[in-house]
Amino acid sequence: MPATRARRRLRWLACRAIAWGICLGALLSAVGIAFRGIEAHARGALAEWRARRASPDGELLAMVRTPLPDLPLAPGTVVEQPLWASHDGFCGVRFEAGALAGAVPTSGEIIWRIVATDVPAGAKRRLATGTLDLGAARDTGWFDVRFPPLPTSAGARYVLKLLVPAEFAAPTPSLALYTSPEGRPTPVITGPTPETPPTTFPLGTALHLRLIYAAPPDQSP
Amino acid sequence: MTSPPSTAPLPPPPTATADGGRSFGSDLHRVLRHPFTAYLAATTAAVVVLFARAPRPYVVPQLFAEDGMWSSLVHTRGFLHAAFHGRPESDYTILGNILLLEAGKAWCHLVHGGDPLEYARSCALVSYVFVAAVVSLPVLLLRHRLPPSFLAALWLAGCVLPLGIHDRTFSGFEILGRVSNAGFVCLYAAFLLVWHRTTAAPRGARLAAVDLGLLACITTNPICAAVLPAAVWPQARAVWRGRRTAADVARDPAVVGLVLLAAAAAGLCGLPNPWKIRPREPVPPLDVAGIVEIALARSTLYPVLWPVYRHLGTGLVLAATALVVALVARVSTPRRRMVYLGGGALLALVAAVLVVFRPELGTHLRGYDGTFPDRYFHGQNLVGVALLVTLAADVSRRALHRRWLRHVPLALVACWIVAAVLHEPPWRLAPSQTLRPEGRLFALRAARAVTAGSFVDERFAPDPDGRFVLIPNPEGTPRKFVFPREPLIRALAARGYAVAGAANPPLRR
Structure with a gap:
């Protein structure tokens, strides 16, 4: 009798365990199927969004929201904007010009530099340099910096430096500044004199800036 | 004279049938009807809803904010150090958050062989499951307190509560699927656990399970300790009315359990020191309008006011508050008065804490211009939704004598749910899901x-x-x-x- 009772008990436990297993299995299967379906839909939507973001106009560094007062660049000023490339072939930066007194300055040149920040000590940091003709922004409202593609730029960090010569004549250039929900590192302004303390901006402020790549960026999230 | 004992054979027990299929069928039926099965089903469905609302943390995994810092501590210094020293300010413990990160680590080992690059995705999944489990708690804990239709409505309302996901802010990016902000829903869990504890009077293992849940809530979000006094309300009322003596109450397992719980919480967390919490930047002091916005509009009445939130002003909010209080006082049933009082007191306390120790929230809210940072209000808003649905159930119960009237409250709750779903449609990718495109x-x-x-x-x-x-x-x-x-x-x-x-x-x- 005790053996029979033990067998019955064991059978009851087994039945219960199997019943729970069936229920849990059904729930997990259902949620797994739903999860995969939603994931596939989300991946498609993100890929579509990335395709829109990585347009021929360049990949946005940070989303911009509402415009703020333009950032004037006095003679002797240095602007340092951290960048990070998401793909190989980083070959240019495009950023929106500001307008003082309703007009974009039509003449003059400022110096630009692309500096790498991830290099070991002693390695070359300045990757590219050149001058920017401010008059070129008169029609488009954008400044355009181009340099030879950097083959292994994916995931690397850089700084875009803009140097306004001390002897620059008025009207001074300016950059368009916006609020940004992304909270990315903001530009740092030094100058016009070495004694002037650097100007920083609260998180949530961004230049309207796009990164240019030599090849179309990979759209996969 | 007593009759002689019967010599007829005893009938076999019900499960010991010759037909094993019938036995298994009855077992399956019992499992399907078990309340825990309903809870599991609600949790899995909630996981799907929450994932659909904010899929980004899983699809493009990323250790965001404190998730990265705490994960690093978990990997290097271990569970205990991360749980008790994870916050640089050392103002409170984060036991629950670290438990979730450890669960993510375990899932990563189980499914992805410990691949560190899949760790963030595992943590996202754990976060969805945790929030879904909390949102589904009413299905388990309040099944004898609310009718099934209102239970389902409460569960669904908790899943679709507006969280600013479709705004161009970080709310949709940082709440669902993130471990660092999962602790805010512990307030809702604690509220439900205390409600269950005081009404269902669990004993033995069930009481221990409830108290362990409360301990986890308190050691994750210290403001959950505010619900503890409510846990002894039935015993205190019995002493007040002379039905029990203090000595008798002191021996009550519920009271003994609560004392042990409080001692364990104090031992693990220490006494909270909220003055250690300081805003990162100097903020202007809050004026009356700011206090009303944080304490009443965003923290307390948001579940009621969210459709018109951006059109509110101080006067409207104060009027709405008076109206809600009058409505609750008028239509609530006497047996639920303590639920409303307790819930209201909890919301008031949390609102006061936010006003005093987080004045920078006024700068973010910008005079009803937005609801960010929604994470700070997630727990209180869930409590508010629970009170709202409970009130609807009370009105429905009071209107039993009028058939057409008793369906109106549930219909209104259903309209609320439909409006919330249309306000933040889960089938559309929200702008917040595209912030910070990390990719590879x-x-x-x-x-x-x-x-x-x-x-x-x-x-x-x-x-x-x-x-x-x-x-x-x-x-x-x-x-x-x-x-x-x-x-x-x-x-x-x-x-x-x-x-x-x-x-x-x-x-x-």
């Missing part, structure tokens, strides 16, 4: 860190033979990630990343 960036940064020899020991000090890799945040902010070295190198190599120098000198053990 983390793996690229990890490969660079390994190639550059960025190795550290468990205290984050540079060590060429260190067992961990220090990965700077791709965005250049001071946050860094620390992962175990060998699993990371294996994971990168498996994905085809060139990690030159990965055949590293042997580690000193």
Whole structure:
């Protein structure tokens, strides 16, 4: 009798365990199927969004929201904007010009530099340099910096430096500044004199800036 | 005279039938009707809803904000150190958050073989499951308190509560799927656990389970300790009315359990020191309008006012508050008065804490211009939704004598749910899901860190033979990630990343 009772008990436990297993299995299967379906839909939507973001106009560094007062660049000023490339072939930066007194300055040149920040000590940091003709922004409202593609730029960090010569004549250039929900590192302004303390901006402020790549960026999230 | 004992054979027990199928069928039926099955079903459905609302943390995994810092501590210094020293300010423990990160680590080991690059995705999944489990708690704990239709409505309302996901802010990016902000819903869990504790009077293992849940809530979000006094309300009322003596109450298992719970919480957390919490930047003091916005509009009445939130003003909010209080006082049933009083007191206390210790919230809310940062209000809003649905159930119960009237409250709740779903449609990718498009960036940064020899020991000090890799945040902010070295190198190599120098000198053990 005790053996029979033990067998019955064991059978009851087994039945219960199997019943729970069936229920849990059904729930997990259902949620797994739903999860995969939603994931596939989300991946498609993100890929579509990335395709829109990585347009021929360049990949946005940070989303911009509402415009703020333009950032004037006095003679002797240095602007340092951290960048990070998401793909190989980083070959240019495009950023929106500001307008003082309703007009974009039509003449003059400022110096630009692309500096790498991830290099070991002693390695070359300045990757590219050149001058920017401010008059070129008169029609488009954008400044355009181009340099030879950097083959292994994916995931690397850089700084875009803009140097306004001390002897620059008025009207001074300016950059368009916006609020940004992304909270990315903001530009740092030094100058016009070495004694002037650097100007920083609260998180949530961004230049309207796009990164240019030599090849179309990979759209996969 | 007594009758002689019967000699007829005893009937076999019900399960011991000759037909094993019928026995299994009855077992399956019992399992399907078990309340825990309903709870599991609600949790799994809630996981799907929450994932649909904010899929980004799983689809493009990323250790966001404190998730990265706490994960690094979990990997280097272990569970206990991370739980008790995870916050640099050392103002409170984060036991629940670290438990979730450990669960993510365990899931990563189980499913992905411990691949560090899948760790963020595992943590996202754990976060969805945790929030879904909390939102589904009413199905288990309040099944004898609310009618099934209102239980279902409460569950669904908790799943679709507006969280600013479709705004161009970080709310949709940082709440669902993130472990760092999962602790805010502990307030709702604590409220439900105390409600269940005081009404269902659990005993034995069930009481222990409830108290363990409360302990986890308090050691994750210390403001949950505010619900503890309500847990002894039935006993205190019995003493007040002379039905029981104080000595009798002191021996009550519920009271003994509560004392042990409070002692354990105090021992683990210490006494909270909210003055350690300071805003990062100086903020202007709050005026009356700011206090009304934080304390009443956003924190307390948001479940009622969210459709018209951006059109509110101080006067309207005060009028709405008076109306809600009058409505609750008028239509609530006497047996539920303590639920409303307790819930209202909890909301008031949390609102006061936010006003005093988080005045910068006024700067973010910007005079009803937005609802960000929604994470601070998630727990209180869920409590508000629970009170709202409970009130609807009370009105429905009071209107039993009028058939047409008693369906109106549920219909109104259903309209609320439909409006919330249309306000933040889960079938549309929200703008917040596209913020900070990391993609493969983390793996690229990890490969660079390994190639550059960025190795550290468990205290984050540079060590060429260190067992961990220090990965700077791709965005250049001071946050860094620390992962175990060998699993990371294996994971990168498996994905085809060139990690030159990965055949590293042997580690000193």
